[in-house]
Amino acid sequence: MADFPVDTPPAVTSARPTRTVLGATIITIAGVLPVFLVGGLAVQLGAELHLTPARLGLAVAVYFGVSALGSVPSGALVERYGPRVVARGTLLLVAATMVAIAAVAHSYPVLLALLAVVAMANPLGQMASNAALAHQVPAGRQGLSFGIKQAAIPAGTLLAGAAVPAVALTVGWRWAFVLAAGLALATLPLVPAGRGPTAGSARKRSERTTGALLMLGLAGTLAAGAANALGTFLVSSAAGRGLSPALAGLVLTLGGAVCLVSRVLGGWLADRRTGGHLDTIAGMLVVGAVGLGLLHLASPVALVVGVVLAFGLGWAWPGLLNFAVVRLHPQAPTTATSITQTGVYAGGCTGPLGLGALADRFGYPTMWLVAAAAMLLAAGFMLVGRRMLPRPGTPLAR
Structure with a gap:
């Protein structure tokens, strides 16, 4: 859709x-x-x-x-x-x-x-x-x-x-x-030279879409909080499972490289679609949640597969989200993306703190399962936010 x-x-x-x-x-x-x-x-x-x-x-x-x-x-x-x-x-x-x-x-x-x-x-x-x-x-x-x-x-x-x-x-x-x-x-x-829109053009946009942006921002909070745990805790979690620190670091490097490529590839593919970007993000979060869930297993194979899925899809969506929000609010892109970006930053702040405390009390396997659940919930909120957007032809869409 x-x-x-x-x-x-x-x-x-x-x-x-x-x-x-x-x-x-x-x-x-x-x-x-x-x-x-x-x-x-x-x-x-x-x-x-x-x-x-x-x-x-x-x-x-x-x-x-x-x-x-x-x-x-x-x-x-x-x-x-x-x-x-x-x-x-x-x-x-x-x-x-x-x-x-x-x-x-x-x-x-x-x-x-x-x-x-x-x-x-x-x-x-x-x-x-x-x-x-x-x-x-x-x-x-x-x-x-x-x-x-x-x-x-x-x-x-x-x-x-x-x-x-x-x-x-x-x-x-x-x-x-x-x-x-x-x-x-x-x-x-x-x-780069040149000016963007003025405050006057920002005031011309529909304010009635703020609820949808807030919902997308909430999805970003949960998704970013879960995904940020990858860079923060992956090495220590893998080392705690018996992996050598050097090998754990290499797995993290692999994840970072996959994430970098996925963000560029995801943007390239987005240019070849006319819509459905928020649905795509929701699907990416679901697959990323599967990757986070695999990290609670002790198997080295599960670790590598989980890292590739979690980094490659569960942490590759921020650029696509910005792109989608800009396409939906082109006359005031910074005002719109500032709302959703607030959620992403909030997740970067609270996610590692909360999940770190959870890992201290219950261990890393439990923490990864909670992170996976948070990312699944983020996918749901992403779909809710998409459905809150006005449909073409309604007064809000004009």
């Missing part, structure tokens, strides 16, 4: 969509790189800043919690000032905060405070990227562009991992943050 469009698409304003996609991808990486760097450099940070696993979990939760709170305001800022201004501000915020961490983060509270500040770069970058892709990439290539942009997030983990041997183990972890700041400044010229 097709998704129900509620507006007419705006004219594409960019003659250089490739540069737009490149700029959006870089901005997205910049928004998530700070928290990935902290995670990747946790061992080096731990000795100096007493960064225990619990403190690391709190830092990640704060980062995504601030991202959730800042998502809707970020969307409003992009609607008012345009993606170019906000994207440049995002890169400058990342650069300034990375330098501050390198210079003054000599205690855990200071690090936590600076992470809370730079966390605003995450929703700002996401909303600016969404607006740029919606208004500067031709409709027939938007699915692929959103898939590439969201693939930047697992790519960010690869950059953070590469910073450990290349920088942290040679000249020290602080220089990794300095290098990140330099990269953010160096990419300023790649920010």
Whole structure:
């Protein structure tokens, strides 16, 4: 069944969509790189800043919690000032905060405070990227562009991992943050030109679809909370089953690579369909839930199959969700995606905290089953949200 469009698409304003996609991808990486760097450099940070696993979990939760709170305001800022201004501000915020961490983060509270500040770069970058892709990439290539942009997030983990041997183990972890700041400044010229819609055009959209967006955001909360457990707990869970840490790490790397490819492939396929994107996401979540359920088994085969299904489908949907929401609300894409993105960030904040506490009390096998149930419930909410959208020809759809 097709998704129900509620507006007419705006004219594409960019003659250089490739540069737009490149700029959006870089901005997205910049928004998530700070928290990935902290995670990747946790061992080096731990000795100096007493960064225990619990403190690391709190830092990640704060980062995504601030991202959730800042998502809707970020969307409003992009609607008012345009993606170019906000994207440049995002890169400058990342650069300034990375330098501050390198210079003054000599205690855990200071690090936590600076992470809370730079966390605003995450929703700002996401909303600016969404607006740029919606208004500067031709409709027939938007699915692929959103898939590439969201693939930047697992790519960010690869950059953070590469910073450990290349920088942290040679000249020290602080220089990794300095290098990140330099990269953010160096990419300023790649920010695509052009403005998105103004606040006036955002006010013209139908406000009566907010309920459907909130339902989709709730689905995103459950799905992201379950999927985030993969990157957080997969290695320790596999090691607890007797897998060597090195092999467990390789399984995680496999999952990340599958996720990256799946996000791009999913976007490419979306461009070849006229609708049904939310139904597709629901199906992906069902299969992803099966993968999470397999992780509670002790079999190495079940582990590999579960990782491929959970990463390849259960964590490959964010770009497709953004694409679907943009297609349904093309005159105000950032305002619409800011609502659903709030749910995704909320899941990134609360999921690992709740599931981690569950694993401490009942063990990883139980935790994976609960995560699978949450992802199944997310699929149900995704379908409910799709059915709440106005049908073509109704007053709400015009």
